[in-house]
Amino acid sequence: MTTKLSLINLEQVKNTAGVPSYPRSALKAGIVHFGVGNFHRAHQAVYLDELFNAGRDHDWAIIGAGVLPSDEAMRAKLESQDFLTTVVEQDINRTAAHVTGSMIGYLRPGDVAATVAQLADPAIRIVSLTITEGGYFIDPASGVFDPAHPAIAADGADPDNPKTVFGLIAAGLKARRGKGIAPFTVMSCDNIPGNGEVTHAAVSGVARLSDPAFADWIDANVAFPNGMVDRITPATGPREIFTLAEEYGIDDQWPVFCEEFKQWVLEDRFPQGRPALETVGVQFVEDVAPYEHMKIRILNGGHAAIAYPAALLDIHFVHEAMEDADIRAFLAKLEREEIIPVIPPVPGTDLDAYFRLIETRFLNPKIGDTIPRLAQDGSNRQPKFILPSTADRLRRGEDVVGLALVSALWCRYFAGISESGRPIAFNDASADRLHAAAARAKDDPAAFLALGDIFGAVAASELFRRRFEKALKTLWEHGTRATLRLYLDNRLAD
Structure with a gap:
């Protein structure tokens, strides 16, 4: 017997899961959030829910927003359960569920007038985004x-x-300026170095195409704080929906399963005010860049490093990849010898201890994170998570045997078959051209490095090209596991 998640059923739901201690009627919107996916609902929405449960800042509730037709499915499902979400936090030794109520509405995707009107509401003081690295x-x-x-x-x-999120944000800012309303702060929550600066460039850039003076006004008046966000959050599928129903008796159409760990580091630049997130664990700093470099290169880079050897070896879950001795040793050697040494110091942080924490998180079997999730969208993730470390080492005149192997594994993956001959299903906007380039690269490795929009100046390095070609040739001739072992034995560069 399950209980459908809704406001009216929270009394029954609280028998198996935590529920909001605040009345939803007490909340007022202060944030519009674009990109209501699993990560947002496991991260920003959870921090705000904790804040509301503490009796604080009830005028900072979330209104969801989207720009893609596919966003309508999420909107409809959340609306059917009063915009509540069940979040299941899974540590190795502990599992617990709680319902968040920090979202109170969701704008219909494609309704430009309603979205711009909401953005122009003086009560909205922050517009946030989780639209993925490729957005x-x-x-x-x-x-x-x-x-x-x-x-x-x-x-x-x-x-x-406007049809893009940045066009909508610009339209909202223009409407506010026309009414004499102070601009909202724009806060990216995506895994991009300098995500605030990147968002600033996009909003100002789209505005400049039609109104340069308005773009100058954005540059002078709108705050775009940088931030670092972290929580491993797999996709939701039938497995998660069934598990929630079986173990907690809750019928939630789109629950979120995630690890217990979460982190958020933000620059404190919010001219129109902000919720007191520091009271629920958010760290406010003057410069987020060191934290971003640490997380993006060690964690996200680590995910990218293990994704492709695991996929080629027909490993489905991340924790299973980490239980494979060769993959785990490959990750540790790569991180300690090539990635961590080029990361700038992070205040109060031991980078090796941080990596050990990452290893533990990757080993967590309960969250069910998958290799296909890590392997998706490599055309956007490789240039952000792997190639910057490669470029830094090359600038310093240092070797890139392991990092070139990561790129070669990605190329081998896009040949389209695993070591056992199983077809690989790609999830990448550039899949067709990557697959074509990877097929040519079997005989001519330079064909993959010719993807200039991805490899850029890195491909011009003679050392990188040599290391990449040797790694790719070895993968094809001897297989993934043998290549990993050659790297571990310091024999891949011979």
Whole structure:
């Protein structure tokens, strides 16, 4: 017997899960959030729920928003359960569920007028985003906003009918300026170095296409704080929905399962105010960059490093990959010898201890994180999580045997078959051209490095090309496991 998640059923739900201690009627919207996926609901929404449970800042509730037709499925499911979400936190030795109520509405995707009107509401003082690393219209090789992207160019040509999140934000800011309302703060919660600066470039960039003076006003008046966010949050599927129903008796159409650990580091630049998030564990600092480098390169880079050898060896779950002695040793050697040495110091942080924590988190079997999730969207993730470490080492005149192997494993993965001959299902916007380049690279490794928008100047390095070619040739001739062992024995660079 299950209980459908809804406000009216919270009395029954609280028999097996924590529920909000605040009345939802007490909440008022202060934030519009674009990109209501699992990570947002396991991270920002949880921090706010904890704050509301403490009796604080009930005027900072969330209104969800989306721009893609696919966002409608999430909106409809959340609306059917009064915008409540069950979050199941799973540590190795502990599992607990609680219901968050920090979201109180969700704008219908595609309704430009309603979205701009909500953004123009003086009560909205923060607009936040989790739209994935690939959603910022960045040229992967240069790391710079691309105003010529067709979606951005379309918004520039028709700014009153925007289709992108940045066009909508710009339209909301323009409406506020026209009414004499102070601008909201724009807060990215995505895994991108300098995510506030990147978001600033996108919002100002799309505005500049139609109104340079307005873009100058954005530059001078709108705050875009940088932030670092962290919580491993797998995708939701039938397994999670069934588990919640079986173990907790809750019928939630889209629950979130995640690890217990979470972290949020923010620059304190919120001219129109902000919720007192420091009271629930958010760390406010003057400069987020060291924390970003640490997390993106050690954790996200670590995910990228293990994803492709695991996929080639037909390993499905992340914890199973970490239980494989060769993959775990490969990750440790790569991190300690090539990634961590080029990360700037982080205040009050031992980087090796941080990596040991990451290892423990990757080993957590309860959250059910999957290799296909880690392997997706590599065309956006490799240039952000792996290649910056490669470039830093090359600039310092240092070797890149392990990092070149990561790139070669990615290339081998895009050949489309695992070691056992099983077809690989790609999840990448650039899958077709990556697959074609990887097929050519079997005989001509330079064909993959010719993807200039991904590899950029790294591909021009003679040392990197040599290491990549040797690694890829070894993968094809001897297989993934043998190649990993050659690397571990310091014989891959021979």
